[in-house]
Amino acid sequence: MTEEDWIAHDPDPVTAAELAALDPGERAARFARPLTFGTAGLRGPVRGGPDSMNLAVVVRATWAVSRVLTERGFGGSTVVVGRDARHGSAQFASATAEVFAAQGFSVITWENPVPTPVVAFAVRHLGAAAGVQITASHNPRTDNGYKVYFEGGLQIVSPADREIEAAITTAPAADEIPRRPVHTADDTLVDAYVARAATVRRSANGSPRVALTAMHGVGGELALRALHAAGFDDVHTVASQFAPDPDFPTVAFPNPEEPGTADALLQLAGDVGADIAIALDPDADRCAVGIPAPDGWRMLSGDETGWLLGDYILSTLDSADTATSVVASSVVSSALLGKIAADHGARHVVTLTGFKWLARADAGLTGCSLVYAYEEAIGHCVDPAAVRDKDGISAAVLACDLVAHVAAQGMSLTDTLDLLARRHGVHTTAALSRRVADADEAAAMMNRLRQDPPAELAGFAVSATVDGDAVFLTGGDRQTTVRVVVRPSGTEPKVKCYTEVGEAVGADLAAARRRAAALQQRLLASARSW
CATH class of the missing domain: 3.30.310 (TATA-Binding Protein)
Incomplete structure (x- = not known):
């Protein structure tokens, strides 16, 4: 498709006008390298052109996903569509749902934003053929993205991603792709997700005081509900960061890993005398943990949290289950989880980077099942039976549970890290x-x-x-x-x-x-x- 054809058939007059006004060099650059499926789907700046996130790209990508699903025998099946609260997300999610519906799929979508793990949960819970979440997770405020799950609520891998990309090249012009209005669903699936997230709690040892930030994202309300359902009622939130806001006004980058981003959270934790601090990223699929230390509050690294949660999960299994349990970490994560797994008698698998691989860590291991996976970039999958992806909300529940568990033994998470260091x-x-x-x-x-x-x-x-x-x-x-x-x-x-x-x-x-x-x-x- 030529640049002129793309502009003429752009269904969004705003991006069509933007492209038409560009000088020839910049416009050519927008068309030189179309978005491709990377570690977590399509991601790019919200603007016109095939190298960016816009209505035309979303419509054509959805048509392509529909083609691949139909060719694989899933035509007419159920698909789930969700979104975060970023700029463009509402428009992109509506268009995605409408294209699927026009292609004959049964579509479940919501009027309001939902965290990414809700979509992964819903696909798996319903046995749906696919799910799409419109999100750019922790990327800069200028970005958005298109994340695709297939059967089991697993992120797509090759050859599915390459098949979709190939189908995109054959897609009609965006304004020629049919769309059909879709009725939004009630909160039944969202409620089921919250109820399930609460069940990851393993102990009954009281309720720590929690400081929580949603980082201007969509996870705040459901995180509160899940924590309360798990018995953690003493939760204090960073008010200035609780409501969804696509401009992320209090942080330079909406990523809990970035230096200074958690300052407001740690200030609140110190002010209220919290036992643990929790930072979700904007789509709530990642969770960062802060703890009180002798020299003041500090954020744990993703690896430290991974060691603690992995060791805790394995410690709660009986010996028969441990022998068939798999924990996983990525090639860029610490090697310590492997030593922890060996100490418990469990299997440890190292995968390529990204949860599309971590979620499949038990594939081909007959009689074994994944019980935990993490990557150093504060992603944790603590309930793979329900959500085969990173899930910041269920990870937050488990982290609070761990604090309560070690406190009942007169210990802190700092003490627990010391024990792991002495052992391994x-x-x-x-x-x-x-x-x-x-x-x-x-x-x-x-x-x-x-x-x-x-x-x-x-x-x-x-x-x-x-x-x-x-x-x-x-x-x-x-x-x-x-x-x-x-x-x-x-x-x-x-x-x-x-x-x-x-x-x-x-x-x-x-x-x-x-x-x-x-x-x-x-x-x-x-x-x-x-």
């Missing part, structure tokens, strides 16, 4: 991101590293291996291990570097942590020079 060695992790202009710059950086990898890091000889789009640098000795993984982001214009140091613990845990921290800084310094 100190593990420190840190990530470094470099923003790039586009995919070409990211590819050039990765090619340089593949062709000329360092032979030494922090005084240790390292070997380099390439797996997919990532470069792995590993080394160490009997006392220490060092590891660096470098890969381009699948959702943002960034190249990411993940570092980990493992240090054996002798009689002095604090000294082991100091050694590991010093090595970590040396690894990060090396990475900054690449």
Whole structure:
């Protein structure tokens, strides 16, 4: 389709006019590289053109998903469509539902925004053929996205993504694709999700005081409902960040991992004397945890939370179930979960980055089932039987449950992390991101590293291996291990570097942590020079 044809058939007069007003060079750039399905579906800036999120792209993508489902024998089946509260989300979700309906599918959608895990839950709960969530999760306020689930509420993987992309190239012009109005559903499925999220609580040991922020996203109300249903009634919210707001006015980036983003939450936690602080990202599929420490409140890393939740889940299983249980983490996450799993007698699987792979970690393992999966970017799947994706709300319930559980033993989460370190060695992790202009710059950086990898890091000889789009640098000795993984982001214009140091613990845990921290800084310094 030529640029002129695209503009002439753009169903949104705003983006059509925007494209028509661009100078030829910029307009050509918009058409040079159409959006493709990456780590979490389609994502891009909200603006005109095939390289961005707009009504024309959404309509044609939905037509393509319909074609692939029909070709796979799911024509006329149920599909679920949800959305967050970002700019454009309401329009995009309505169009998605209407295109599916016109293609003969039975569509379940809601008038109001819903967290991403609600859609994943609904697809699995109903046995639906597919689900689409309009969301850009924690991306900048200028972005939006289109996330696709197929059977079982699992994110699509190849060949489905490539089949959809191929179908998009054959799609009619956007204004020629039929659409049919759809009636919105009641809250039955949403209520079922909340009730299920509350059941991840395993103990009956009181109620910690909780500080919670929804980060201007759509998870606040349902998180409160799930926490209350689980028996956690002492919850205090960051009022300025509770209501959905697509402009995210109090944060530079709506990502709980970004420095300073959780400041308001930690201030509230200190003010009310909370026992735990919880930050959801804007679509509530990710959960960050803050804890009181001797020198003040701090946010746990995604890896630290992953160790704690993984160990807690495995500790609650009986021996027969543990032997057939699988926990999973991604290649860029810490290696410690593997040691924790071995200690409990469970299986540990390492997958490629992204929950489309983590959710399938038990595939092919006869008689085994996934009980927990996490990735370092604060994504946690704590109830795979119900939600085969990361779920910030159920993770929040389990994190509060863990705080109550250890408090009943006279301990804190800091104490629990110390126990894990003494048992399995100190593990420190840190990530470094470099923003790039586009995919070409990211590819050039990765090619340089593949062709000329360092032979030494922090005084240790390292070997380099390439797996997919990532470069792995590993080394160490009997006392220490060092590891660096470098890969381009699948959702943002960034190249990411993940570092980990493992240090054996002798009689002095604090000294082991100091050694590991010093090595970590040396690894990060090396990475900054690449």
